Amino acid sequence: MKPCYGQEPGPPVDLFPVTIHFHGWLTALIKRVRRSNGLLTPPLHRRTSIKDLIESFGVPHTEIGSIQINRQAVSFDHIIEEESSVEIFPLRPTVNVLAPCLLRPKPLAAIRFLVDANVSKLAGKLRMAGFDTLYSPQWHDTELADIAEKKQCILLSRDIQLLKRKKIEFGHFVRETLPAQQLAEVIHFYDLSQEIRPFSRCMRCNGTLTPVPKQEILAQLKPLTRKYYHSFHRCESCRQIYWSGTHREPMENTLKELIQYRPLPY
Numbered sequence: 126m127k128p129c130y131g132q133e134p135g136p137p138v139d140l141f142p143v144t145i146h147f148h149g150w151l152t153a154l155i156k157r158v159r160r161s162n163g164l165l166t167p168p169l170h171r172r173t174s175i176k177d178l179i180e181s182f183g184v185p186h187t188e189i190g191s192i193q194i195n196r197q198a199v200s201f202d203h204i205i206e207e208e209s210s211v212e213i214f215p216l217r218p219t220v221n222v223l224a225p226c227l228l229r230p231k232p233l234a235a236i237r238f239l240v241d242a243n244v245s246k247l248a249g250k251l252r253m254a255g256f257d258t259l260y261s262p263q264w265h266d267t268e269l270a271d272i273a274e275k276k277q278c279i280l281l282s283r284d285i286q287l288l289k290r291k292k293i294e295f296g297h298f299v300r301e302t303l304p305a306q307q308l309a310e311v312i313h314f315y316d317l318s319q320e321i322r323p324f325s326r327c328m329r330c331n332g333t334l335t336p337v338p339k340q341e342i343l344a345q346l347k348p349l350t351r352k353y354y355h356s357f358h359r360c361e362s363c364r365q366i367y368w369s370g371t372h373r374e375p376m377e378n379t380l381k382e383l384i385q386y387r388p389l390p391y
């Protein structure tokens with residue numbers, strides 16, 4: 126719902142003011158409404174949930190780490206009452222999606238990403254680092270929301286409207302614009318640096334890679350690859366062949382980026 130300023134058509138409604146304070150980088154997400162250091166005082170309809178209130182300011186629920194009303198932690202479905210002082214804090218690294226919390230009581234069973242087309246190159250980089258990553262340029266917003274729910278994924282996107290969808294419980298607004306930086310952002314945000322497994326995922330299809338003897342694939346190799354490389358992996362799904370020129374060298378550059386990465390403020 127949109128914030129009400131007392132000009133709604135229809136029957137008279139019972140309005141009351143609350144004070145709402147967005148913290149950290151959430152203030153950058155607030156749109157259309159007067160910003161004053163994140164402190165806002167909109168009049169509200171009765172029976173407004175805190176989730177609706179937050180999203181009425183343009184802030185997706187996926188970016189919220191905790192909510193306090195009159196200094197008490199509350200969940201998204203909490204109904205706001207008169208004279209409430211609402212404090213909204215962003216999710217801040219490091220985020221553990223495998224453990225329950227008040228806002229997300231049902232954690233994920235495993236780390237699995239779903240990548241929106243607006244950060245498409247991040248998909249290949251996540252797979253190169255060994256993370257289970259679903260991606261198709263064909264998927265539109267409704268499909269992405271359905272997949273995020275059914276396959277229990279963390280949706281990575283730069284589309285604020287998409288991240289507001291109810292079905293998307295776990296999501297992250299990717300703030301970096303360069304793919305290598307985006308990978309560093311995600312790894313830092315979810316504290317995954319110890320989970321990097323090069324040569325475990327196919328960059329093309331997300332299938333699992335297994336070692337394959339060079340003799341078995343000799344006919345598929347170009348002369349220079351045949352001459353200079355001796356260790357190979359093959360995708361179990363699409364049969365793509367990988368060697369250190371395809372994974373290790375790009376991965377070494379990625380690791381350098383990770384070490385040098387300066388995390389964004391939250």
Ligand SMILES: [Zn+2]
Binds near residue numbers: 361
């Ligand atoms: Zn594959």
